Amino acid sequence: MSLFNKISSMKxxxxxxxxxxxxxxxxxxxxxxxxxxxxxxxxLLVLLIINLMFCTNRQIMQLFKRAGRTAKPKxxxxxxxxxxxxxxxxxxxxxxxxxxxxxxxxxxSIAEGGTVDISTLMPTxxxxxVQLQQISIEYNADGSPAQYSSVINAGDGVRDQGHYIISVxxxxxxxGIKAYQQSLGYQIKMQSNFGPxxxxxxxxxxxxxxxxRQIRINGYAPNFDPYRAVDPSLRPxxxxxxxxxxxxxxxxxxxxxxxxxxxxxxxxxxxxFTGVQPFTVLRLKSDPGIPYAAxxxxxxxxxICFGLLYKPLGVxxxxxxxxxxxxxxxxxxxxxxxxxxxxxxxx
Amino acid sequence: xxxxxxxxxxxYLISSITFFWSGFKNSLEKMAFSLAAAGLAFNLVILVMRGxxxxxxxxxxxxxxxxxxxxxxxxxxxxxxAKYPVRNAGGPVxxxxxxxLSAAAFIMPDKSSGLAPLPPxxxxxxxxxxxxxxxxxYSGFTLAAGLAAVQLHKLNQIREExxxxxxxxxxxxxxxxxxxxxxxxEQAWGSYWSWDPKETWALVTWIVYAVYLHLHRQSKWRxxxxxxxxxxxxxxxxxxxxxxxxxxxxxxSYS
Numbered sequence: 001m002s003l004f005n006k007i008s009s010m011k012x013x014x015x016x017x018x019x020x021x022x023x024x025x026x027x028x029x030x031x032x033x034x035x036x037x038x039x040x041x042x043x044l045l046v047l048l049i050i051n052l053m054f055c056t057n058r059q060i061m062q063l064f065k066r067a068g069r070t071a072k073p074k075x076x077x078x079x080x081x082x083x084x085x086x087x088x089x090x091x092x093x094x095x096x097x098x099x100x101x102x103x104x105x106x107x108x109s110i111a112e113g114g115t116v117d118i119s120t121l122m123p124t125x126x127x128x129x130v131q132l133q134q135i136s137i138e139y140n141a142d143g144s145p146a147q148y149s150s151v152i153n154a155g156d157g158v159r160d161q162g163h164y165i166i167s168v169x170x171x172x173x174x175x176g177i178k179a180y181q182q183s184l185g186y187q188i189k190m191q192s193n194f195g196p197x198x199x200x201x202x203x204x205x206x207x208x209x210x211x212x213r214q215i216r217i218n219g220y221a222p223n224f225d226p227y228r229a230v231d232p233s234l235r236p237x238x239x240x241x242x243x244x245x246x247x248x249x250x251x252x253x254x255x256x257x258x259x260x261x262x263x264x265x266x267x268x269x270x271x272x273f274t275g276v277q278p279f280t281v282l283r284l285k286s287d288p289g290i291p292y293a294a295x296x297x298x299x300x301x302x303x304i305c306f307g308l309l310y311k312p313l314g315v316x317x318x319x320x321x322x323x324x325x326x327x328x329x330x331x332x333x334x335x336x337x338x339x340x341x342x343x344x345x346x347x
Numbered sequence: 348x349x350x351x352x353x354x355x356x357x358x359y360l361i362s363s364i365t366f367f368w369s370g371f372k373n374s375l376e377k378m379a380f381s382l383a384a385a386g387l388a389f390n391l392v393i394l395v396m397r398g399x400x401x402x403x404x405x406x407x408x409x410x411x412x413x414x415x416x417x418x419x420x421x422x423x424x425x426x427x428x429a430k431y432p433v434r435n436a437g438g439p440v441x442x443x444x445x446x447x448l449s450a451a452a453f454i455m456p457d458k459s460s461g462l463a464p465l466p467p468x469x470x471x472x473x474x475x476x477x478x479x480x481x482x483x484x485y486s487g488f489t490l491a492a493g494l495a496a497v498q499l500h501k502l503n504q505i506r507e508e509x510x511x512x513x514x515x516x517x518x519x520x521x522x523x524x525x526x527x528x529x530x531x532x533e534q535a536w537g538s539y540w541s542w543d544p545k546e547t548w549a550l551v552t553w554i555v556y557a558v559y560l561h562l563h564r565q566s567k568w569r570x571x572x573x574x575x576x577x578x579x580x581x582x583x584x585x586x587x588x589x590x591x592x593x594x595x596x597x598x599x600s601y602s
Binding site: 025283300 | 465466467468470471515519522526530531533534535537544547555557
């Protein structure tokens with residue numbers, strides 16, 4: 001058997017599928033973040049793409065060859081479906097490969113009123129600047145979030161292109177970039193008697209001048225409930241800032257602070273939290289493989305309807321037209337015929 | 348609602364034992380069938396009640412998914428059993444349904460999670476089609492595994508072809524579920540494939556059954572080897588649902 005025949009054979013495809021299955025399972029157990037980027041795993045995927053290309057090509061050739069022969073219409077439909085399934089998977093994989101090599105994705109945080117020049121972060125079709133006008137949160141009756149939205153103003157730096165809303169499950173495409181509502185967060189506004197007003201982020205450690213003390217912003221609880229470790233509510237019914245105070249690296253204590261409550265950190269040193277500054281986190285993505293993956297998904301769904309739901313190949317025990325499709329090795333084992341008894345099946 | 352779960356569980360358990368017993372006494376088969384149907388009715392009552400309380404189809408939590416998965420499994424089996432005489436096949440299939448319902452009743456920690464309001468990411472029409480096709484595919488694989496277990500005990504050509512048909516249908520549903528999930532993930536998370544543990548193990552499950560569908564077309568692989576693969580595939584289905592949910596963290600944490 002020539003190398004070409006080996007690489008394009010169903011047997012080789014099955015071995016590759018099996019290896020990819022085992023490697024995928026191991027990858028999820030060992031190192032999910034890095035495993036699927038290793039050369040060995042990528043090589044398996046490339047080999048599967050090559051195998052699928054030859055396999056799909058052979059199936060199409062067989063489909064045309066058989067077109068002149070008298071085959072059952074149902075089997076013709078099923079064969080056509082199988083071609084679509086293989087071609088669909090091939091296109092999805094090609095789309096994924098294009099995204100892996102030429103796609104780009106990043107997250108940007110924008111505070112209300114802030115502007116980000118997207119064109120400086122990733123390639124766009126035309127200059128694109130985004131200004132966050134407002135963050136909007138819809139709440140369920142229990143205070144948990146029902147939807148996050150970012151109201152943005154897009155422009156090219158000179159002209160205003162209009163207002164848009166990006167929310168969860170409703171991304172926005174602008175200048176070849178797709179923007180998704182990823183999450184949102186808060187910065188804490190702080191006044192003190194030792195310096196200018198500040199915006200502190202969660203996790204930030206602030207040294208207090210003229211002392212050996214530090215404060216750490218542990219978190220912001222929009223609806224603080226001392227009896228619940230995690231409250232799903234984001235509605236600011238009882239907003240509190242959770243802080244810890246340290247001296248020379250040793251924790252002196254942790255507590256909660258309400259807004260506009262003056263807190264003594266050391267002798268003659270006071271801070272006051274005055275509110276929060278919300279910011280949105282948008283995921284920006286350019287993926288040149290999407291059209292291929294989308295076309296592949298459509299072919300796959302079409303192929304499933306024709307090939308598997310309409311009538312699986314090779315299941316008609318009385319048909320002589322069971323070969324081909326997924327492979328040409330299918331032969332019914334005559335020794336495994338049904339052991340029917342008086343027309344009823346014996347189980 | 349909890350009592351309905353226990354009643355359905357008792358019906359399924361007795362039905363399964365009766366199905367096993369009907370291998371020795373044929374007259375018990377109808378009774379086993381009726382017991383399974385009664386369990387299914389209570390299973391439906393639980394789903395309807397959860398749907399009424401939450402105001403949506405009960406599909407948004409792992410507990411809801413399991414109840415739907417069990418319901419479709421038993422429904423598929425009863426349709427299959429009404430079409431063909433089943434005898435021994437009912438024992439393993441309904442026993443699996445009973446064991447899964449036991450897991451729902453005694454192991455799953457938060458039965459109220461599916462009744463809470465949906466988080467933003469789950470507020471999508473893709474939730475229904477993605478989860479329903481996943482549950483239906485898992486159900487088909489369960490039915491196929493039960494039939495394959497019997498087939499390993501005693502070969503029968505028509506049952507062999509039935510297993511192939513059921514796996515084909517379930518594989519198609521799993522493929523659709525993965526495609527729908529990918530379209531949804533692209534909308535919600537900005538990536539149609541993230542190697543999230545649930546995605547990865549759904550792919551592993553898909554690969555196992557894809558290998559089965561290819562191998563089954565070769566006569567030398569039919570019978571015991573292909574049926575062992577169907578049973579192995581079902582074990583991976585169980586791991587994809589229970590193992591991944593409880594052992595891994597990821598984007599499917601609410602499932």
